[in-house]
Amino acid sequence: QVQLQESGPGLVKPSDTLSLTCAVSGYSISSGNWWGWFRQPPGKGLEWIGYIFYSGSTYYDPSLKSRVTMSVDTSKNQFSLKLNSVTAVDTAVYYCAKKRSGDYSFDYWGQGTLVTVSS
């Protein structure tokens, strides 16, 4: 059974960099899939941030592209998200997920982690 688990600081100061890691178990990242990041501001809807292939290829939401960096560590079977220059509007629950091969849906999700941007 594929499982994903997000981890990282729950509190980030304005203008700092948000850093999260998604550990994958039950499935090898190197098997050839894309892996995505999403967020959900409190009380609001889901937002796509981007996704990364095991080789390191990435696609980001155009509105966040200038601030986002994703990376993958196949030796640890995990992938990561960095979002720089954060403000209060970046406060959200952040999710990682596995993209289905051949389409643009995501079939396995982490439980999510709340990141609050505040001084």
Add this chain to the structure above:
Amino acid sequence: QSALTQPPSASGSPGQSVTISCTGTSSDVGGYNFVSWYQQHPGKAPKLMIYEGSKRPSGVPDRFSGSKSGNTASLTVSGLQAEDEADYYCSSYAGSNNVVFGGGTKLTVL
């Protein structure tokens, strides 16, 4: 890209059917067969219910069905059950390797 448009709320009584719409444009919903639907209970992660417009992942009850007409996709829940009460989000491929979501619909089982 702009978010897809969903009604903020929908409701139905147990046993009834309810349909949730998701309206986009020819650049997303209407242009590709890559509409997905997710169910999200409060405090939980989204769960994939429909992919490629009308296909159900293993384990999703056949009470859930998806369809598309032009730029509008729809999710129909038949034989409503109490546990179907949740938020539902549509998502679509929007070209250039981009993904876009709808604003979500809160389904209430009366």
